[in-house]
Amino acid sequence: MNIRKNDKVIIIAGKDKGKTGEIAKVILGKNKVIVAGHNMISKHVKPNKDNKGGIQKLEAALDASNVAVVCQKCKKHMTPKIKIESNGAKSRVCRKCEAVIS
Ligand SMILES: [Zn+2]
Structure with missing residues (x-):
């Protein structure tokens, strides 16, 4: 996989197709990435000592x-x-264009 954390990317398939963002996380071994602020899902979270629970918006991993x-x-x-x-x-x-991708 040639994608790294903090890369500027465009989503080329799925419901957020055409949107651009930054890689927040690369899940090695699964060939998945998380793009900051995109492909959001709602997740029901059980309350624990750190949060009060309820519905949280989370970024789902993209292929x-x-x-x-x-x-x-x-x-x-x-x-x-x-x-x-x-x-x-x-x-x-x-x-x-052969420019180096930092
Ligand atoms: Zn280029």
């Missing part, structure tokens, strides 16, 4: 294949490609 990284330079979305620098370091670059 990583349903989001694409947005290049901050050319504003296009794509799956970043891995570029290996001459010193052996790997960086992610835009597939369209």
Whole structure:
């Protein structure tokens, strides 16, 4: 998976299709991501000592294949490609304009 926390992404499938956001969490091994403020679900929470319970809005995980990284330079979305620098370091670059995705 070429998506990391804090990446700017666009949702390309599902009910929030077309919306952009930032990756809040990557769930490794499950190929899922959480986009801050999107794909919200209501969850009934039982009261405990930390909260009074009730209905909470939570972000549901999205399949990583349903989001694409947005290049901050050319504003296009794509799956970043891995570029290996001459010193052996790997960086992610835009597939369209070769800008480094930080
Ligand atoms: Zn680009």
